[in-house]
Amino acid sequence: MIGNGPPGPETRLMVFGAHAADWCFRAGGTATRYLQAGAQVRVVCATFGERGESAPQWQNPEATVESVKAIRRAESQRAADILGVDIEFLDLDDNPLVIDAQRMQLYVDRIRDFRPDIILTHWNYEPTNRDHQTVSETVVRATSLARVAAVQARESGIGRARIFLFEPDVMAQPILGFAPDTYIDITPVWDRKIEALECYRPTQPGLLERWPERGQLRGVEARAIGGMPSCQYAEAFRRFQPYAGEYFV
Template identity: 35%
Template structure:
């Protein structure tokens, strides 16, 4: 066992977002030995849980409990740890204490990379807020003057995972990740999201589409049997010693 594994951080607005959009990346890196940690800012109890509310005799706390259980089971399948900030949704609002709390997670996790939402999303204002929090907390966690004496973080690359309607969010992937070998884990995690069953096949189609694109970009002659993929957009330049 590696006592000091590489780490990754995922900042998810709602408790199912990390599954649809980054479940493959989480499972793949966990399989590679990374300690992946997920922060769910809210449970999505108001705006992401219509099926639960339609059952009747439901309270906000009961919905939160159901969503927490779903997300925890999904994270366990993917091989990640998860924590819940429970700051609410529709609308989501974050104060300075929430920002510092997330900065403390960065300091504790020391991530090699960070995944969160698209910078724009006209359909869901909670999503850009999550990315803004992820970015600002990253900056704070880099500051020597924040909690002096603690170990600061470096400059982990930040990737925006795929929004539900990419074109409307001005999102264009510049990274295609082959998740074929962990697709079974991602789909098992997807099936934990009983409150949003209508999205199961949608995100299966997304994964197949990105898989086709990934296969094309490695070349038809490649021996890699890519079937499923995930798309990501990098926020910062990649520093490298060669362009291969």
């Protein structure tokens, strides 16, 4: 288990998103910075967003669920390749995303296997996009269950991962109560993140208009309140657990 401080080869960062694009827009820069610092990074997508987040594709009268899934998979895989991260698609179907005991076990198994020190996932109150909230709740629960299962199996090395919740949709934030308390400077990897985001333009062009502006805004906030004068672009998170330590950080 890695404590606070710069990441290194022993650091394990895991990102859980509900749909194919969520991880990249909300945490792609952070994942890339950790990867470049030597950390191990893994992304897990619950669904492809084939129903609720692929409207342009459904304008094709010949579109099917499977054909749209294939497009979304290809987009997200290209984005992951650009950023250099390892990505997995659980293909659980979206809108609604339903998590039963068997599907919960998928999350437990992946957390036990990867043993993350840091987990990034969705804000935990998002009735405007319930799939996002479902993944957030599932990840928190699975993290606890993974520790229990590890104890029963006499495994070592699964500690209490620090969980950070990334931003909900930009347009819905005023009603969702998201207030960040953690900013990650992604200025050094901003151009690469934008290149990755372009992979999603065919299916979610509106996101390409909103999220780059959000990165700039979070950069302004990081400079103003975070003491980061060189930060031009940032990603924002909210701690799930309070910090406890011998000193302030």
